[in-house]
Amino acid sequence: MKQLGGRSTLVRWAAAGAALVAVLAVVLVAFRGEEKPVAPVGMTRAIGASEGTLNLVALPGYVENGSSDPRVDWVTPFEERTKCKVTVRTAPTVEDLVDMMTDPGRRYDGATVPPEAAGRLIDGKHVAPVNPDLVGGYKDLEPRLRSLLRRDDTVYGVPFAWGVNLLVYDPKVVQPAPTSWAAVFDPAQAGRYGRRLIVRDTPLTLGDAALYLKSRNKKLKIDDPFALTPDQLAAAGQVLARQRPHVQSHWQDPADAVSALAGGAAVLGQGWPYHVDVLGRAGRSVAAATPKEGVTGWQDAWMVGARAQHPSCMYQWLKWTSSPDVQQQVAEWTGVAPANPEACARDRLRAEFCNAYHVGDRSYIGKVVFARTPARDCGEDGGSGCAGYAEWTQAWRKAVNPTPS
Structure with missing residues (x-):
């Protein structure tokens, strides 16, 4: 039987088919509003000008802009000071948070990460190393909590809140x-x-x-x-x-x-x-x-997304949420212990609350068996x-x- 065109025809058909698939992929991506997968970025070395936007993933109660209660708002002052407009997607569960942060087509700048997820996101390279020198107030945070977020000499998160069982x-x-x-x-x-x-x-x-x-x-x-x-x-x-x-x-x-x-x-x-x-x-x-x-304990930390599009705004957020005044608001609203012991100074938080959580009591905190991702x-x-x-x-x-x- 005579071949119709031979190998060259098959190659042309294959090339045409590949081109069609590529065009359809672009159309589908545009139709769905998705971005192409973005390669992970490395550690931020310097904070530049505000990019004007900050995209976050957060557990419930950790990013409040007054919509839940007009008296509870640490987002609006941040936006006014930094010109970084905050957009947040609330993750109802830990697995929802992991799904969002591991989606290669999404570019979240950061997330509040609990111990059930921290290790998985680090091992999967879905979060970037943190440069603590760029986080004002980092050294004021509880030392034991800071140590939990290190892999050898690399820091992968900034302590935000913690507690004990x-x-x-x-x-x-x-x-x-x-x-x-x-x-x-x-x-x-x-x-x-x-x-x-x-x-x-x-x-x-x-x-x-x-x-x-x-x-x-x-x-x-x-x-x-x-x-x-x-x-x-x-x-x-x-x-x-x-x-x-x-x-x-x-x-x-x-x-x-x-x-x-x-x-x-x-x-x-x-x-x-x-x-x-x-x-x-x-x-x-x-x-x-x-x-x-x-007792066992846990901590939730802010981590920087591996595909962060607005690193300068993210580092401004890390600094902001580490401050005693914001830590006070978070602790009061969510009922968690602040990672910055200064939130319990100068009558910011009730003494009974701080004593119950042993905030700043390094002897007590040193005995807590803090959870990590198995x-x-x-x-x-x-x-x-x-x-x-x-x-x-x-x-x-x-x-x-x-x-x-």
Whole structure:
């Protein structure tokens, strides 16, 4: 059979097809309003003139412009001073935040990043190294928090807010006062309160269970509750699975925990000083205890997007949100501890609030086991035998959402 045009014709058809695909791709990108993927940028070396725009991704309550409450606004003064117009997309969940920051077609300048996401964004090169010399007030921030955001000699974030996980309980119902995480993790003790426990809805709760097991089961040889081998992770998952029948709810929004405790649906569980402060001022029966095993903590930090389009405005924002006055507003609005201890000076914040959070108490903060994104690399001298965040997420889902028999 005679060939129609031979190899040269096929090449021309292939070339024409490739050109058509390229044209269609451009049309589709334009139609959808998307940008082509942008290569990551490096560390900013100097702050230039304001670019006039700042695009942020934030967790709820962390970027307020007065729309939620006219009295709560740290965006408008920033815009007036810097001429950087702020646009923010609120991430309802941590996974939403990760999806936004890992989208190669988006150019967010920065985000508030919790420990569940920080390691993943750093390892995936979705955030850029931070130049702390360009962040005014950086050295005023809590040193322990700053150290959590370093990889060797590279800084990847600026501390913004933090907190600790305590035993929160109703002293009228829970007697005697709890002194150990066994009150919520030992089924025999947790079962005393008839499915009235509350627990944080995050895979990092496995770290609290591991902290409990560290002293409860020495044979597991747990050192770091956030660097667990598969066997250690499985043991922590079993603790939560046995606890599950006694849990009233798993909370993400702190307000949900307040509601459960205020209405009596819950009488014991994981909580923050925020819950004790709010409920105490409302006249509710509530108290907090520091378990003998210790407490875990968390921090949310501002990170610079790897594809930041407005780095000068972003660094102005880092400086602004590190200032004591803004830190005061954030702490009051969201109920978190400020990363800048100066927010508790000169009567900016109530003394009771600052004392409850141990702001500036470096002896206390030094003992907190701060969460980080679990990784297969176990850390210093630990090798690579640990479970990564995906395994933690799977273990968490299995523990709190058991398959019906």
